[in-house]
Structures are given as C-alpha cells and as structure tokens.
Amino acid sequence: MLEGRRGALAIAALSLVPLLPALGQPFTHDDLNSIYQAAVCLRNPAHLADPWMGGLWRFVPKLLLVGLLGVAGPVSWVFRLHGYLWHAASVYLIARAFGRPAGPWAAALFAAGLGWYAAAVIQVSNVTMLTALALLLAAWRAHQLGRNALAALSLTLAALCHEAAWAGVLFLPLARRPRVLAAVLLAFVVALVVPGWPRTYAWTEMQYWFFALLPLNALPGAMARAGEIAVAIRPWAGIGICLGLAALAWRARGTWALAAAWMVVFTLPFAAAITFWPEVWPAHWLDRRYLYAPAVGVCLLAATWLTTLGIAWRRWAVVALIGWSLAWTGLRIWSAGQEAMSPSQVEARAEWARDMAAVDPRWRR
Secondary structure, three states: OOOHHHHHHHHHHHOOHHHHHHOOOOOOHHHHHHHHHHHHHHHOHHHHHOOOOOOOOOHHHHHHHHHHHHHHOOOHHHHHHHHHHHHHHHHHHHHHHHOOOHHHHHHHHHHHOOOOOHHHHHOHHHHHHHHHHHHHHHHHHHHHOOOHHHHHHHHHHHHOOOHHHHHHHHHHHHHHOHHHHHHHHHHHHHHOOOOOHHHHHHHHHHHHHHHHHOOOOOOOHHHHHHHHHHHHHHHHHHHHHHHHHHHHHHHOOOHHHHHHHHHHHOOHHHHHHHHHOOOOOOOOOOOHHHHOOHHHHHHHHHHHHHOOOOHHHHHHHHHHHHHHHHHHHHHHHHHHHHHHOOHHHHHHHHHHHHHHHOOOHHHHO
C-alpha cells in the first residue's frame, strides 16, 4: 500500500477515476434549483442569508456555488469537478489523519466508494456534505499536529457548510473513552422499549449502520426484490450491528475505537432530523447522501480488519471489497445517467433554463 504524503496524494488522484463517467452528466432537478439560487445571489447578495442549499447558515457552499457560477457560468462539468476535488481532499486527509497501517487502506476503500455514498459526490447540490467532511477531517488533522486554533477554525467552517458537522465535538470524547461509547450504544438498545421519540430515534440510528453496509433501499429492475427483503430485515440487523459495535468499543482501542466512534457520531444528526422533523424528513427515508460522512467510519473499520489478515488473505479481501464498492459506485452513476435523460428531467432542465435566462443571460446560449 502506498504510504506517506505522496501515497496519500496518489490515492486521492485515483479517487477521481471511478467518478469520471458522471462528469459530463447534465444538472439534475436539485442541482438546477441550487444553481438558480446562486444566480439570484449574483444579482442580489442579500439572498445569501435566505434558507436555500437546505439551511440558513450554510454560507461556505453557497459562496462557492455563487463564485463558480460567476466565473464559469452554468457548465455542469465544472461544478461536478469542483465536488470531485473536495472529495479527493477528503480521501487524502483520511490517509494522513488516521495514519499507518489502516489510514491508507481506509482512504483506498473510501476512494472506491465503500459505504454507498456516490450520490453525494456526483450531485452538485450536495456540495454541503462534501465541503463539511473535508473540513472536519482537516480539523482532526490540525488537532493531531497541535494546531488547535486551525482545528477550531476548520470545525467552524465545516459547520457553516452543514450543521451536522457540530456532531464532531463528540468524536474525540467518545473515541478516547470507548467504554462510554459502548454505554451509548447499549442505551440505543434500551431506547427501543421506550415509546415515542426515543424508540424512533434508536430505530433510525441503527438502520443507518446497516444501510451503510448493505445499500439496498432503491434498486432497479430484477434487484428490487432483494431491496425489499433488505428493508424488511434492516431494523433487526441494526440491533445486531449496534450490539457488535458496543462489544467492539468495550474491548478495543486505537483505530477500532476511532472507527466505531466516527460511524456512530456522524449518523446522530441525520437520525435526529428524521425523528424530530418527520414532516420534512419522513421516517422511512434514509438518503444515500447522508452516508457520506459515516462512510469514513465504515471504511476505517474495514481497513483495520484488513490489517489483521495475512498478506495472501488481505489481497483477496481487498479485491473483494474494492470490487464491491466500484460495482455500487458504477451502478449509481449509471442510474443517475438514466434518470438525467428521462423525459421529466429533460423537461425540468428546459423549464429551469427559461427561468434562468431571466437572471443570467448565459443560459440563453
């Protein structure tokens, strides 16, 4: 495995390769909405304070989209490449922040797409999560280097990308006290017998962990039946994963604890959104893009396990995991391409182009 700074840069560069087939895809409906709002900001900067991009305080991604639109215009591949570069930065920081021996392996798995998060990277409107994760990892790396002021700045900027980044303040306390993490996980199991929001929150949190391993909530064609089966067993499988993580946290230390803490902490805010705002976040909806940050923990768990194997077994396991990841990433890119060319999306782009022409003349081309 490639090691050191050059190795991390090489893995980051390779992370762009699986995503290149989606580079030329046209904007999706959600992308068009974000680009339209950015165009309005070019004419009226006060619109930056309005709650678009999914949140009132997400100023960093708003400014990035406005800047890109002002410089490059409504060119889809420029916006996608911008997201890819933030993703590559996260891959680099995973390799550097988590160190040898697991860090480079975790970065390679994340680059391949283990954790089924490709939807986050190829969709322009998800720049909120891409920037938030890169800045969170930058904060962790700066803390390791003793640059705590820079770490605090990076964490604050991450929160100005996506408010879920504030969950990062729980990461180190739980990672350094794995038995407290184990107690938190067992509390989720206990919460299942408590009526109301505690049960809903615990069920939702556990389903995210299963979903990160077997992303079968939306499958095309003949695979749809497998997806239905997975949805049926997901809540019960989530209990097993919760108990497994609790046992791991109770006995393990080092990278194992870091991986478990990251996976748990960065699913907390999304489970909370589904639980406390059901009118906005339906309880049955687990969106793939929200696996982007927790996927770092999934990849680190898998990478730490890989380091315990002998060389021969490790080689086969790496091939299997990366093959699995690339297959899912490819499937997502293919399905996104099919969706982009559907009549409804073609009509949506034509309608948005007419609206955009009123605020940005470059859309008349």
